[in-house]
Amino acid sequence: MQNRLVTDSTLQTPNGLHRRYNHVRDRIRQAEAGCRREPGSTQLLAVSKTRSVDEIRALAGLGQRLFGENYLQEAISKMGQLEDLNLEWHFIGRIQGNKTRQIAEYFHWVHSIASLKHATRLSNQRPPHLPPLDVCLQVNTSGERTKEGHSENELTELLPAYAALPNIRVRGLMTIPAPVGSESARRHPFQQLRILRDRLRTDRLPLDTLSMGMSDDLEAAIAEGATLVRIGTAIFGPRQYNQ
Ligand SMILES: *Cc1c(COP(=O)(O)O)cnc(C)c1O
DSSP states (O other), X not given: OOOBOOOXXXXXXXXXXXXXXXXXXXXXXXXXXXXXXXXXXSEEEEEOTTOOHHHHHHHHHTTOOEEEESOHHHHHHHHHHTGGGOOEEEEOSOOOGGGHHHHHHHOSEEEEEOOHHHHHHHHHHSOTXXXXXXEEEEBOSSXXXXXXXXXXHHHHHHHXXXXXXXXXXXXXXXXXXXOOSSHHHHHHHHHHHHHHHHHHOOSSOOOOEEEOOOTTTHHHHHHTTOSEEEESHHHHOSOOOBX
């Protein structure tokens, strides 16, 4: 089930975008300062699913370079229209086995790897003229059956096989926790991911990336060591889907 893209961007005033973008960057800086992390140690991935090419172009004009997309055809169409901008594209959506070739051809990063079979296909299909595909392995920190991602035990077992794939580079871990209320409950899955990363990292596989935190919980994620937060709504405003 793919949501249809709303192309009408007249609801979005450029000033609103500028204001929200600055606000998100302030939140990140404050969160870094609040836990004595180095300013700039958290990268901002702008999640642009359902957003128009004009909105992405406007945000790129404000200095944003990393963009995350969930739906392959939508993403490829936008990339074609934004080729002149030299943006870095991250695939963060659910991977379908029959779509890996295009993901391997078009993207710089994939955050949502939850299957060794998919990763093997991505490695085999990565075009030889491109550098290895940077990836995060998705971990299910909430234990919900509906959520994608490896359990900690599964990941521990599979990590050597992932790391051995020649044309992908395992950069770290990613999680999408179930929404919860309290601040301490919010931090728990992020802490779990960091502890898992600390346990699995080695000199040869430093796992330097923790992809965690979205619009509602970026502070909690940064406090637990996120190196990259994935932010959509807080930058672009609420998403609008047709039907
Ligand atoms: C949509 C999405 C986001 C952004 O969510 P917001 O709440 O809009 O910031 C982040 N990560 C993933 C995997 C997403 O699908």
